[in-house]
Amino acid sequence: MSTKNINPFLDTKSVIKAFSFRNKTFFEKVAKYPKIKYLEQISQRPDEFKQMNLYPQGKDNIFTLRIDADEVHADDFKEYIEIFRDYSPWITLFCSARAFEKNKKLLEETKEANIDIQSHGYYHYVYNDYESNLFNLSKAKYFFEELKIITSGFAAPMGKYNNNLMLALEELGYKYSSDFSFDYLNFPHYPYLGKRFSKILQVPIFPICPEILFAAGLSIDEVIAYFNEVVKNLTIMNIPIIIYAHTNKTYPQVKIFLKEFLERIKDDSVLHKCNMTDFSSWCFSVEDASFSSQYGLLVPEASAALRQPQEDLLGAEVTENFTKKIKSFIKEMIDYEDVTPLEELRGNLFRKGLKSLYRRYKIKRQ
Numbered sequence: 549m550s551t552k553n554i555n556p557f558l559d560t561k562s563v564i565k566a567f568s569f570r571n572k573t574f575f576e577k578v579a580k581y582p583k584i585k586y587l588e589q590i591s592q593r594p595d596e597f598k599q600m601n602l603y604p605q606g607k608d609n610i611f612t613l614r615i616d617a618d619e620v621h622a623d624d625f626k627e628y629i630e631i632f633r634d635y636s637p638w639i640t641l642f643c644s645a646r647a648f649e650k651n652k653k654l655l656e657e658t659k660e661a662n663i664d665i666q667s668h669g670y671y672h673y674v675y676n677d678y679e680s681n682l683f684n685l686s687k688a689k690y691f692f693e694e695l696k697i698i699t700s701g702f703a704a705p706m707g708k709y710n711n712n713l714m715l716a717l718e719e720l721g722y723k724y725s726s727d728f729s730f731d732y733l734n735f736p737h738y739p740y741l742g743k744r745f746s747k748i749l750q751v752p753i754f755p756i757c758p759e760i761l762f763a764a765g766l767s768i769d770e771v772i773a774y775f776n777e778v779v780k781n782l783t784i785m786n787i788p789i790i791i792y793a794h795t796n797k798t799y800p801q802v803k804i805f806l807k808e809f810l811e812r813i814k815d816d817s818v819l820h821k822c823n824m825t826d827f828s829s830w831c832f833s834v835e836d837a838s839f840s841s842q843y844g845l846l847v848p849e850a851s852a853a854l855r856q857p858q859e860d861l862l863g864a865e866v867t868e869n870f871t872k873k874i875k876s877f878i879k880e881m882i883d884y885e886d887v888t889p890l891e892e893l894r895g896n897l898f899r900k901g902l903k904s905l906y907r908r909y910k911i912k913r914q
């Protein structure tokens with residue numbers, strides 16, 4: 549692997565991109581370099597393209613639903629559990645542990661409905677430094693363990709990614725993580741950490757969730773049409789179909805969408821439906837260890853079988869205005885967030901001080 553070739557793999561910048569459907573435009577912060585565009589650079593494709601049998605049980609593709617539970621409102625959340633109950637083998641619920649601190653019973657109910665529960669951190673944030681990530685992840689891990697829930701997968705709050713997150717996940721024995729600021733629209737692979745590949749398998753997902761579409765003014769029918777289109781296109785491109793949504797009280801339309809969409813997926817016989825943890829286990833079971841240690845990709849077939857998505861799916865980078873750029877630069881530099889209590893902040897003292905000053909400044913301006 550030459551330095552020239554690995555740049556898109558080492559450069560893990562994320563940027564705002566515009567996506568569109570039927571004259572409506574919507575935005576998400578995603579990886580600047582979706583790795584699928586550079587697969588040819590890092591591994592040799594076979595001379596002749598042939599249809600590879602890439603997915604379990606000879607199916608054309610897989611389908612998985614990732615649900616992020618950032619906040620919990622008991623009655624609303626129970627309605628979600630009822631919807632998920634019928635499709636539980638295909639769903640992984642990534643829970644922000646703090647949100648369940650006063651709602652532990654809901655996790656019991658989720659478990660009883662046979663829904664896979666994994667970690668979305670304790671505080672809903674991915675920090676820049678290793679110590680803070682380790683603290684946040686272990687606090688979540690032990691919270692779940694006390695409820696007899698053993699987690700092996702993680703989904704990054706707000707899709708954020710950095711190497712320190714991977715190192716903290718490795719330290720705690722996690723197996724996979726899903727962060728669309730690192731990569732999206734791709735087969736799972738291992739991130740390159742500079743000198744070696746991480747032990748954490750990255751499971752890319754489709755980065756547009758229904759809430760973004762509802763916020764952009766799409767109707768329920770349009771959102772269903774959009775995701776039907778996405779499923780069709782990802783099947784053609786051999787890219788795993790992993791869709792995500794939130795249990796978000798602000799958008800009650802999500803429940804109606806999910807009911808209809810999941811019912812349609814149920815009838816799709818060319819898809820192998822499984823949850824994200826099962827899909828990751830299957831990936832490990834087919835992994836070609838000598839190939840993955842060299843290229844970070846699981847199997848040569850994956851880079852040969854995948855096709856390039858069109859721009860409406862990949863998104864187009866948009867330029868942020870200068871003031872916004874400066875603001876996000878400062879926020880990034882001091883790793884600004886206001887969800888962690890000051891006494892629980894870890895890492896660099898200087899940055900901690902800056903963060904606390906900036907928090908006070910923001911409160912004063914409110």
Ligand SMILES: [Zn+2]
Binds near residue numbers: 616617
């Ligand atoms: Zn989240």
